[in-house]
Amino acid sequence: xxxxxxxxxxxxxxxxxxxxxxxxxxxxxxxxxxxxxxxxxxxxxxxxxxxxxxxxxxxxxxxxxxxxxxxxxxxxxxxxxxxxxxxxxxxxxxxxxxxxxxxxxxxxxxxxxxxxxxxxxxxxxxxxxxxxxxxxxxxxxxxxxxxxxxxxxxxxxxxxxxxxxxxxxxxxxxxxxxxxxxxxxxxxxxxxxxxxxxxxxxxxxxxxxxxxxxxxxxxxxxxxxxxxxxxxxxxxxxxxxxxxxxxxxxxxxxxxxxxxxxxxxxxxxxxxxxxxxxxxxxxxxxxxxxxxxxxxxxxxxxxxxxxxxxxxxxxxxxxxxxxxxxxxxxxxxxxxxxxxxxxxxxxxxxxxxxxxxxxxxxxxxxxxxxx
Ligand SMILES: NC(=O)c1ccc[n+]([C@@H]2O[C@H](COP(=O)([O-])OP(=O)(O)OC[C@H]3O[C@@H](n4cnc5c(N)ncnc54)[C@H](O)[C@@H]3O)[C@@H](O)[C@H]2O)c1
Numbered sequence: 001x002x003x004x005x006x007x008x009x010x011x012x013x014x015x016x017x018x019x020x021x022x023x024x025x026x027x028x029x030x031x032x033x034x035x036x037x038x039x040x041x042x043x044x045x046x047x048x049x050x051x052x053x054x055x056x057x058x059x060x061x062x063x064x065x066x067x068x069x070x071x072x073x074x075x076x077x078x079x080x081x082x083x084x085x086x087x088x089x090x091x092x093x094x095x096x097x098x099x100x101x102x103x104x105x106x107x108x109x110x111x112x113x114x115x116x117x118x119x120x121x122x123x124x125x126x127x128x129x130x131x132x133x134x135x136x137x138x139x140x141x142x143x144x145x146x147x148x149x150x151x152x153x154x155x156x157x158x159x160x161x162x163x164x165x166x167x168x169x170x171x172x173x174x175x176x177x178x179x180x181x182x183x184x185x186x187x188x189x190x191x192x193x194x195x196x197x198x199x200x201x202x203x204x205x206x207x208x209x210x211x212x213x214x215x216x217x218x219x220x221x222x223x224x225x226x227x228x229x230x231x232x233x234x235x236x237x238x239x240x241x242x243x244x245x246x247x248x249x250x251x252x253x254x255x256x257x258x259x260x261x262x263x264x265x266x267x268x269x270x271x272x273x274x275x276x277x278x279x280x281x282x283x284x285x286x287x288x289x290x291x292x293x294x295x296x297x298x299x300x301x302x303x304x305x306x307x308x309x310x311x312x313x314x315x316x317x318x319x320x321x322x323x324x325x326x327x328x329x330x331x332x333x334x335x336x337x338x339x340x341x342x343x344x345x346x347x348x349x350x351x352x353x354x355x356x357x358x359x360x361x362x363x364x365x366x367x368x369x370x371x
Contacts, residue, residue, distance in 0.1 A: 001015075001016040001217055001221065002014060002015050002016060003221065003224055003225060003228065005228050005232060007142075007160055007232070007235065010160075012140075012160055012161065012162060012163070013162075013163050013164070014139075014140065014163075014164040014166065014224055015028065015163065015164070015165050015166070016166045016168075016217050016220070016221070017165055017166065017167050017168065018168045018213065019168050019169055022057055022167070022169065023057070023060070025054070025057050025058060025061075025165055026057055026058055026059070026060035026061040027061070028163060029058060029061035029063060029099075029126075030060075030061040030062055030063075032099065032124070032162075033097070034063070034097050034098065034099055034124065035095050035097040035098055036062065036063045036064055037063070037064055037066075037092065037093075037094055037095070037097075037098040037099070038058070038063045038064065038065040038066070038098065038099045038100075038101060039065075039066050039068065039085070039088060039089060039092075039094065039098070039099070039100045039101070040055060040058065040065050040066065040067045040068070040101045040103065041068050041070050041085065041100065041101065041102050041103065041104065041108060041112050042055075042067070042068070042069055042070065042102075042103040042104060042108075043070060043072050043103065043104030043105060043107075043108050043130060044069050044070060044071045044072070046103065046104070046130055047173060050169065050170065050173055051103065053169065054103060054128065054167070054169075055067055058101070063099075066088065066092060068088060070084070070085075070104065070108055072104050072105065072107040072108040072111070073107060073265045074107055074147070074255070074259060074265050074269070075259065075263065075264075075265055076107065077107045077110065077111060077145075077146055077147045078146050078147060078148070079146055079148065079155075081111050081146070082111055082114060082115055082118075082146050085100070085111065085112060085115040086115050086118065086119055089115070089119045089123075090119075094119065094120075094123060095120070095123070096120045096121075096122065096123050097123070097124070098123050098124065099123065099124040099125070099126060100112055100115065100116045100119075100123060100124070100125050100126070101125075101126045101127075101128060102125075102126075102127055102128065103128045103130060104129075104130050104131075104134070105129070105130055105131035105133065105134045105138075105178065106129075106131065106133050106134040106137070106138035106269060109127050109129060109134050109138050109139060110138060110143070110144050110145050110146070110153070110156070111144075111145075111146055112125065112127075113125050113127070113142070113144035113159050113161065114144035114145060114146060114155075114156055114157060114159070116144075116159060117144055117157040117158075117159030118157070122159065124162055125159065125160075125161045125162060126161055126162060126163045126164075126165070127139045127161040127163075127164045127165075128164070128165045128167065128170075129164065129166070129170075130170050130174070130178075131174065131178040131179075131181065131182060132171075132174065132178060132179050132180070132181060132182020132183065132185075132186075132270070133178075133181055133182040133185055133268070133269055133270040134182075135166055135170075135171070135182060135220055136182050136185050136186050136189070136219075136220050136223040136224060136227075137182070137185040137223070137227065139161065139164045139166075140160070140161070140164060140224060140227060140228065140231075141160075141227060141231045141241075141244070142158045142159050142160035142161075142231075142235065143156060143158060144156045144157050144158070144159050150256065150260045151256070151330055152252045152255060152256055153252075153332070154332075158235055158236060166217070166220055168213050168217075171211060171213065171216055172211050172213070177268065178268075179211075180302055180303060180304055181268035181269070181270035181271050181304075182270050183201070183270065183274075183298075183299075183302045183304060184247070184270045184271065184273040184274035184277065184299065184304060185223070185270055185273060186201065186219060186223045187201065187274070187277070187295060187298050187299070188244070188246050188247055188273060188277060189222070189223040189226040189227060190226075191246065191277070191291070191294075191295065191344055191347060191348070191350075192226070192230070192243050192244070192246050192342070192344070192348065192350040193226050193229065193230065193243075193348050193350070194222055194223075194225075194226045194348075195347075195348065196222055197219065197222050197223060197226070198294070198298075200215070200218065200219055200222070201219075201298055201301075201302075202298070202301075204219075205301055205302075208302075209302070227244060230243055230244050231244065237333075239352070242333055242340075242342065242352045243342055243350035243351075243352070245333060245342055246277060246280065246342035246344065246350055247273045247274070247275075247276035247277035247279075247280055247342070248273060248276060248342075249276065249280065249328060249331045249333065249339055249340065249341040249342075249355070250272075250275065250276035250279035250280060250324075250328065250341070250369070251269070251272035251273045251275065251276030252272075252276075252327065252330075252331070253324045253325075253327035253328045253330070253331075254267065254272045254275060254276065254308060254324055254327075254369065255267060255269065255272045256323070256327045256330070257315075257320055257323035257324045257327055258308070258313055258315070258320075260323070261315055261319065261320075261323060262313070262314055262315065266312065266313055267305075267308065271304060271305050274295070274299045274304050274305065274306065275305060275306065275307060275308065275368070275369060277295050278292060278295055278296060278299075278306060278368050279364055279365070279368045279369060280341045280342060280343070280344070281295065281344060282364050282367060282368045283341065283355070283360065283361065283364045284341075284343040284344065284345065284353075285345075286360065291344055291347060294347075307368070307369060307370055307371040308320070308369055308370045308371070309370070309371055310370050310371060317370065320369075320370060321365055321366070321369075321370075324365055324369060325361065325362065325365060328355065328361065333352065336354070338354040338355055338356055339354070339355045340352050340353060340354050340355065341353060341355055
């Protein structure tokens, strides 16, 4: 199973590997036009047995592989991790024909891709995503970034992986939280443009939570295909691609409010996107309507938060509220002074709009964000 797309006539591939064809990875690497130098970066939280399995597989390609462990939670998505990677590339004389492979979640992927785009103005980047969020979302589309001065993804480039490997072995062994936290990004793809995704999420719940590979591969395939449809003709996010930000104006505001104040990774990005989608629908419709209920029902079905639980976050109601309100104005989609959000008046018909009604913005935060 694979997906292919081209950007400026360059081919990019997403390869789905079941356990019995994992050998494909080393074959693909061996056939890559390269100087045989590979930097393999892996997230420190992945089970070491899995890291060894994938590393040994990649070694069969005959490449010289340097293996480096990275602590890569959201709080480490910064210039320190970026320069650590750049320093290793420099110290080992990597060239433009060398390869960086990230084996981790969205954080390690975004920072490794940024380093790959900056080093010698670009070397080869391969992504092996290890969380559901990174499998269905951050592994493709080319958005690279670090968080800088407390603002999420404020410094970054657009740079696309040559290859993405989606591994059955990873999907089967993911801890529950990192598995479920990616479901909101899948719901998002369904709501903005794919009916089959929503029906799979509703009807195949048991197979999904019990990690049936065929159903999961289908779900990932459809989500990635939907994402490709939205970004391919609009790589630099001028219009159509913005729809993929559904839920993100509020999600980023929530993540920044909690992380900046507490310096702790309390909420996963995907979990915040789930709450953010509810906020954006509520703001648009001024009430809980059918689309709101569809999203809320799915979040509940997959045991995902529909609100921030105040008792879990060491912040007062007032501090959280004010900080979220302020952060909404840092939205990166803004073109004037007002933040923008994705309005879903009708299923599968996303539109970008400005947030202009500040009283109702306050009410939306009050009504939909915390409990
Ligand atoms: N570039 C994009 O288009 C895009 C899209 C969505 C999200 N993102 C970014 O991705 C990040 C969120 O991604 P994420 O949720 O994967 O975060 P993450 O990379 O921080 O991973 C979440 C947690 O899971 C751990 N982890 C990763 N893989 C694991 C595994 N196999 N087993 C056990 N633990 C594992 C990590 O150490 C971390 O503690 C955010 O920074 C967000 O901005 C980028």
